[in-house]
Amino acid sequence: xxxxxxxxxxxxxxxxxxxxxxxxxxxxxxxxxxxxxxxxxxxxxxxxxxxxxxxxxxxxxxxxxxxxxxxxxxxxxxxxxxxxxxxxxxxxxxxxxxxxxxxxxxxxxxxxxxxxxxxxxxxxxxxxxxxxxxxxxxxxxxxxxxxxxxxxxxxxxxxxxxxxxxxxxxxxxxxxxxxxxxxxxxxxxxxxxxxxxxxxxxxxxxxxxxxxxxxxxxxxxxxxxxxxxxxxxxxxxxxxxxxxxxxxxxxxxxxxxxxxxxxxxxxxxxxxxxxxxxxxxxxxxxxxxxxxxxxx
Numbered sequence: 548x549x550x551x552x553x554x555x556x557x558x559x560x561x562x563x564x565x566x567x568x569x570x571x572x573x574x575x576x577x578x579x580x581x582x583x584x585x586x587x588x589x590x591x592x593x594x595x596x597x598x599x600x601x602x603x604x605x606x607x608x609x610x611x612x613x614x615x616x617x618x619x620x621x622x623x624x625x626x627x628x629x630x631x632x633x634x635x636x637x638x639x640x641x642x643x644x645x646x647x648x649x650x651x652x653x654x655x656x657x658x659x660x661x662x663x664x665x666x667x668x669x670x671x672x673x674x675x676x677x678x679x680x681x682x683x684x685x686x687x688x689x690x691x692x693x694x695x696x697x698x699x700x701x702x703x704x705x706x707x708x709x710x711x712x713x714x715x716x717x718x719x720x721x722x723x724x725x726x727x728x729x730x731x732x733x734x735x736x737x738x739x740x741x742x743x744x745x746x747x748x749x750x751x752x753x754x755x756x757x758x759x760x761x762x763x764x765x766x767x768x769x770x771x772x773x774x775x776x777x778x779x780x781x782x783x784x785x786x787x788x789x790x791x792x793x794x795x796x797x798x799x800x801x802x803x804x805x806x807x808x809x810x811x812x813x814x815x816x817x818x819x820x821x822x823x824x825x826x827x828x829x830x831x832x833x834x835x836x837x838x839x840x841x842x843x
Contacts, residue, residue: 630655642654664707671704674700676697679695710756745766
Protein backbone atom coordinates (compact mmCIF):
# COMPACT_ATOMS: atom_id res chain seq x y z
CA UNK A 548 0.00 0.00 0.00
CA UNK A 549 2.82 2.37 0.92
CA UNK A 550 4.65 1.68 -2.35
CA UNK A 551 1.46 2.32 -4.29
CA UNK A 552 1.05 5.75 -2.67
CA UNK A 553 4.69 6.51 -3.41
CA UNK A 554 4.18 5.62 -7.04
CA UNK A 555 1.09 7.86 -7.20
CA UNK A 556 3.05 10.76 -5.67
CA UNK A 557 5.88 10.25 -8.15
CA UNK A 558 3.43 10.11 -11.05
CA UNK A 559 1.69 13.23 -9.81
CA UNK A 560 4.94 15.14 -9.50
CA UNK A 561 6.03 13.87 -12.89
CA UNK A 562 2.72 14.99 -14.40
CA UNK A 563 3.11 18.45 -12.84
CA UNK A 564 6.62 18.80 -14.24
CA UNK A 565 5.44 17.51 -17.60
CA UNK A 566 2.53 19.94 -17.80
CA UNK A 567 4.82 22.78 -16.72
CA UNK A 568 7.37 22.20 -19.45
CA UNK A 569 4.86 20.92 -22.00
CA UNK A 570 1.81 23.23 -21.95
CA UNK A 571 -0.62 20.74 -23.39
CA UNK A 572 -3.52 23.17 -23.29
CA UNK A 573 -1.58 25.73 -25.34
CA UNK A 574 -0.48 23.03 -27.79
CA UNK A 575 -4.10 21.87 -28.24
CA UNK A 576 -5.16 25.51 -28.73
CA UNK A 577 -2.61 25.88 -31.53
CA UNK A 578 -3.58 22.61 -33.21
CA UNK A 579 -7.29 23.46 -33.05
CA UNK A 580 -6.57 26.83 -34.67
CA UNK A 581 -4.81 25.12 -37.57
CA UNK A 582 -1.31 26.13 -36.52
CA UNK A 583 0.98 23.06 -36.51
CA UNK A 584 3.12 23.09 -33.41
CA UNK A 585 5.54 20.46 -32.13
CA UNK A 586 5.35 20.00 -28.36
CA UNK A 587 9.13 19.76 -28.28
CA UNK A 588 9.24 23.37 -29.50
CA UNK A 589 7.26 24.42 -26.45
CA UNK A 590 9.67 22.56 -24.17
CA UNK A 591 12.64 24.27 -25.84
CA UNK A 592 10.95 27.65 -25.33
CA UNK A 593 10.61 26.89 -21.63
CA UNK A 594 14.29 25.99 -21.44
CA UNK A 595 15.16 29.28 -23.14
CA UNK A 596 13.09 31.15 -20.52
CA UNK A 597 10.47 32.19 -23.08
CA UNK A 598 6.81 31.99 -22.15
CA UNK A 599 5.26 29.82 -24.91
CA UNK A 600 2.03 31.82 -24.70
CA UNK A 601 3.94 34.94 -25.84
CA UNK A 602 4.78 33.09 -29.05
CA UNK A 603 1.87 30.73 -29.72
CA UNK A 604 -1.03 33.14 -29.24
CA UNK A 605 0.43 35.92 -31.47
CA UNK A 606 1.29 33.20 -34.01
CA UNK A 607 -2.32 31.97 -33.99
CA UNK A 608 -3.56 35.55 -34.34
CA UNK A 609 -1.25 36.20 -37.29
CA UNK A 610 -2.04 32.95 -39.08
CA UNK A 611 -5.77 33.46 -38.63
CA UNK A 612 -5.36 36.94 -40.19
CA UNK A 613 -3.55 35.47 -43.19
CA UNK A 614 0.04 36.45 -42.40
CA UNK A 615 2.47 34.04 -44.01
CA UNK A 616 5.85 35.46 -42.96
CA UNK A 617 5.18 35.05 -39.24
CA UNK A 618 6.72 31.89 -37.77
CA UNK A 619 7.32 30.56 -34.29
CA UNK A 620 11.06 30.92 -34.77
CA UNK A 621 11.06 34.64 -35.66
CA UNK A 622 8.51 35.41 -32.95
CA UNK A 623 10.62 33.63 -30.36
CA UNK A 624 13.70 35.48 -31.56
CA UNK A 625 11.84 38.78 -31.22
CA UNK A 626 10.84 37.92 -27.65
CA UNK A 627 14.43 37.06 -26.76
CA UNK A 628 15.54 40.40 -28.25
CA UNK A 629 13.17 42.24 -25.93
CA UNK A 630 10.46 43.07 -28.46
CA UNK A 631 6.72 43.42 -27.96
CA UNK A 632 5.36 40.52 -29.96
CA UNK A 633 1.63 41.11 -29.49
CA UNK A 634 1.80 44.73 -30.73
CA UNK A 635 4.12 43.67 -33.54
CA UNK A 636 1.69 41.06 -34.89
CA UNK A 637 -1.27 43.42 -34.51
CA UNK A 638 0.66 46.05 -36.47
CA UNK A 639 1.41 43.55 -39.24
CA UNK A 640 -2.28 42.58 -39.42
CA UNK A 641 -3.45 46.21 -39.62
CA UNK A 642 -0.80 47.02 -42.24
CA UNK A 643 -1.86 44.00 -44.32
CA UNK A 644 -5.52 45.00 -44.19
CA UNK A 645 -4.70 48.60 -45.09
CA UNK A 646 -2.38 47.55 -47.95
CA UNK A 647 0.62 49.19 -46.28
CA UNK A 648 3.91 47.54 -47.30
CA UNK A 649 5.35 46.21 -44.03
CA UNK A 650 7.12 42.89 -43.55
CA UNK A 651 8.21 41.18 -40.36
CA UNK A 652 11.86 42.22 -40.57
CA UNK A 653 11.05 45.91 -40.95
CA UNK A 654 8.37 45.83 -38.24
CA UNK A 655 10.78 44.01 -35.91
CA UNK A 656 13.49 46.63 -36.53
CA UNK A 657 11.02 49.44 -35.81
CA UNK A 658 9.87 47.81 -32.57
CA UNK A 659 13.39 47.09 -31.35
CA UNK A 660 14.42 50.66 -32.17
CA UNK A 661 11.99 51.87 -29.51
CA UNK A 662 9.21 53.05 -31.82
CA UNK A 663 5.63 51.92 -31.29
CA UNK A 664 5.07 50.06 -34.55
CA UNK A 665 1.34 49.60 -33.90
CA UNK A 666 0.88 53.33 -33.32
CA UNK A 667 2.91 54.05 -36.45
CA UNK A 668 0.65 51.85 -38.58
CA UNK A 669 -2.40 53.47 -37.01
CA UNK A 670 -0.98 56.91 -37.90
CA UNK A 671 -0.44 55.76 -41.47
CA UNK A 672 -4.13 54.86 -41.70
CA UNK A 673 -5.49 57.69 -39.56
CA UNK A 674 -3.21 60.79 -39.72
CA UNK A 675 -2.46 62.67 -36.52
CA UNK A 676 -3.00 66.39 -35.91
CA UNK A 677 -0.26 68.21 -34.00
CA UNK A 678 -1.17 71.64 -32.63
CA UNK A 679 1.59 74.10 -31.82
CA UNK A 680 1.57 76.68 -29.06
CA UNK A 681 1.21 80.36 -29.97
CA UNK A 682 4.29 81.29 -32.03
CA UNK A 683 5.19 84.99 -31.80
CA UNK A 684 7.24 86.91 -34.37
CA UNK A 685 7.68 90.55 -35.40
CA UNK A 686 6.88 91.92 -38.85
CA UNK A 687 9.04 94.61 -40.44
CA UNK A 688 6.69 97.36 -39.22
CA UNK A 689 7.51 96.43 -35.62
CA UNK A 690 4.14 94.84 -34.78
CA UNK A 691 4.18 91.42 -33.13
CA UNK A 692 1.99 88.68 -34.64
CA UNK A 693 1.08 85.42 -32.87
CA UNK A 694 0.05 82.34 -34.86
CA UNK A 695 -1.21 78.90 -33.83
CA UNK A 696 -0.72 76.10 -36.37
CA UNK A 697 -2.21 72.65 -36.84
CA UNK A 698 0.05 70.19 -38.62
CA UNK A 699 -1.51 67.02 -40.02
CA UNK A 700 1.06 64.23 -40.29
CA UNK A 701 1.11 60.53 -40.99
CA UNK A 702 3.82 58.07 -40.11
CA UNK A 703 6.42 57.29 -42.74
CA UNK A 704 7.15 53.58 -42.30
CA UNK A 705 10.35 53.78 -44.34
CA UNK A 706 11.85 56.47 -42.08
CA UNK A 707 10.66 55.28 -38.67
CA UNK A 708 14.08 53.87 -37.83
CA UNK A 709 16.44 56.82 -37.43
CA UNK A 710 13.86 59.49 -38.27
CA UNK A 711 13.28 62.52 -36.05
CA UNK A 712 10.14 62.79 -33.93
CA UNK A 713 7.27 65.22 -33.40
CA UNK A 714 9.47 67.73 -31.55
CA UNK A 715 11.49 68.31 -34.71
CA UNK A 716 8.33 68.91 -36.74
CA UNK A 717 7.08 71.46 -34.20
CA UNK A 718 10.46 73.21 -34.07
CA UNK A 719 10.67 73.47 -37.87
CA UNK A 720 7.12 74.77 -38.14
CA UNK A 721 7.91 77.40 -35.49
CA UNK A 722 11.01 78.43 -37.41
CA UNK A 723 8.98 78.72 -40.62
CA UNK A 724 6.33 80.87 -38.92
CA UNK A 725 8.94 83.24 -37.48
CA UNK A 726 10.71 83.54 -40.83
CA UNK A 727 7.49 84.18 -42.78
CA UNK A 728 6.14 86.80 -40.39
CA UNK A 729 9.55 88.44 -40.05
CA UNK A 730 9.86 88.83 -43.84
CA UNK A 731 6.42 90.50 -44.14
CA UNK A 732 6.52 94.26 -44.69
CA UNK A 733 3.46 94.79 -42.50
CA UNK A 734 1.55 92.78 -39.93
CA UNK A 735 -1.60 93.60 -41.90
CA UNK A 736 -0.39 91.40 -44.75
CA UNK A 737 -0.28 88.43 -42.39
CA UNK A 738 -3.69 89.17 -40.89
CA UNK A 739 -5.28 89.59 -44.32
CA UNK A 740 -3.79 86.40 -45.73
CA UNK A 741 -2.88 83.84 -43.04
CA UNK A 742 -2.51 81.15 -45.72
CA UNK A 743 0.66 82.95 -46.74
CA UNK A 744 2.29 81.41 -43.67
CA UNK A 745 1.12 77.87 -44.38
CA UNK A 746 2.08 78.04 -48.08
CA UNK A 747 5.60 79.24 -47.41
CA UNK A 748 6.11 76.70 -44.62
CA UNK A 749 4.78 73.81 -46.70
CA UNK A 750 7.22 74.69 -49.49
CA UNK A 751 10.23 74.21 -47.19
CA UNK A 752 9.99 70.39 -46.97
CA UNK A 753 9.91 70.33 -43.19
CA UNK A 754 9.36 66.57 -42.97
CA UNK A 755 12.75 65.74 -44.49
CA UNK A 756 14.70 63.42 -42.20
CA UNK A 757 11.75 62.85 -39.88
CA UNK A 758 9.60 59.80 -39.22
CA UNK A 759 6.53 61.59 -40.57
CA UNK A 760 5.05 62.91 -43.77
CA UNK A 761 3.36 66.30 -43.50
CA UNK A 762 -0.03 66.28 -45.22
CA UNK A 763 -1.09 69.84 -44.46
CA UNK A 764 -0.23 72.88 -42.35
CA UNK A 765 -3.21 75.00 -41.35
CA UNK A 766 -3.28 78.30 -39.46
CA UNK A 767 -5.75 77.94 -36.62
CA UNK A 768 -5.49 81.44 -35.15
CA UNK A 769 -3.66 84.69 -35.86
CA UNK A 770 -3.56 87.53 -33.34
CA UNK A 771 -1.80 90.87 -32.97
CA UNK A 772 0.61 91.18 -30.08
CA UNK A 773 2.64 94.10 -28.78
CA UNK A 774 3.99 97.01 -30.80
CA UNK A 775 7.55 95.87 -30.31
CA UNK A 776 8.92 98.56 -32.64
CA UNK A 777 7.42 101.32 -30.49
CA UNK A 778 8.67 99.67 -27.31
CA UNK A 779 12.13 99.38 -28.82
CA UNK A 780 12.06 103.09 -29.77
CA UNK A 781 10.95 104.04 -26.26
CA UNK A 782 13.67 101.88 -24.76
CA UNK A 783 16.21 103.42 -27.14
CA UNK A 784 15.05 106.93 -26.27
CA UNK A 785 15.32 106.12 -22.55
CA UNK A 786 18.80 104.71 -23.10
CA UNK A 787 19.84 107.81 -25.08
CA UNK A 788 18.42 110.01 -22.29
CA UNK A 789 20.42 108.16 -19.66
CA UNK A 790 23.56 108.44 -21.78
CA UNK A 791 23.00 112.19 -22.25
CA UNK A 792 22.42 112.64 -18.51
CA UNK A 793 25.57 110.70 -17.75
CA UNK A 794 27.57 112.83 -20.17
CA UNK A 795 26.11 116.06 -18.75
CA UNK A 796 26.96 114.92 -15.23
CA UNK A 797 30.45 114.12 -16.41
CA UNK A 798 30.82 117.60 -17.97
CA UNK A 799 29.49 119.24 -14.78
CA UNK A 800 31.96 117.30 -12.69
CA UNK A 801 34.79 118.24 -15.04
CA UNK A 802 33.75 121.93 -14.92
CA UNK A 803 33.56 121.86 -11.12
CA UNK A 804 36.98 120.24 -10.96
CA UNK A 805 38.43 122.83 -13.34
CA UNK A 806 36.86 125.67 -11.33
CA UNK A 807 38.35 124.24 -8.14
CA UNK A 808 41.72 123.96 -9.86
CA UNK A 809 41.55 127.62 -10.99
CA UNK A 810 40.55 128.70 -7.48
CA UNK A 811 43.53 126.82 -6.08
CA UNK A 812 45.82 128.52 -8.62
CA UNK A 813 44.49 131.96 -7.64
CA UNK A 814 45.05 131.23 -3.97
CA UNK A 815 48.56 130.06 -4.74
CA UNK A 816 49.33 133.27 -6.71
CA UNK A 817 47.90 135.39 -3.90
CA UNK A 818 50.08 133.59 -1.37
CA UNK A 819 53.13 134.19 -3.53
CA UNK A 820 52.24 137.89 -3.81
CA UNK A 821 51.89 138.26 -0.04
CA UNK A 822 55.21 136.47 0.38
CA UNK A 823 56.83 138.80 -2.13
CA UNK A 824 55.37 141.87 -0.41
CA UNK A 825 56.71 140.63 2.90
CA UNK A 826 60.22 140.38 1.45
CA UNK A 827 60.33 144.08 0.31
CA UNK A 828 61.03 145.58 3.79
CA UNK A 829 63.62 142.94 4.43
CA UNK A 830 65.37 143.81 1.16
CA UNK A 831 65.35 147.53 1.97
CA UNK A 832 66.81 146.91 5.40
CA UNK A 833 69.55 144.76 3.96
CA UNK A 834 70.39 147.38 1.37
CA UNK A 835 70.66 150.11 4.03
CA UNK A 836 72.97 148.01 6.14
CA UNK A 837 75.24 147.23 3.22
CA UNK A 838 75.42 150.90 2.09
CA UNK A 839 73.94 150.17 -1.25
CA UNK A 840 71.07 152.41 -0.39
CA UNK A 841 71.47 155.75 1.37
CA UNK A 842 68.94 158.09 2.79
CA UNK A 843 69.13 161.84 1.98
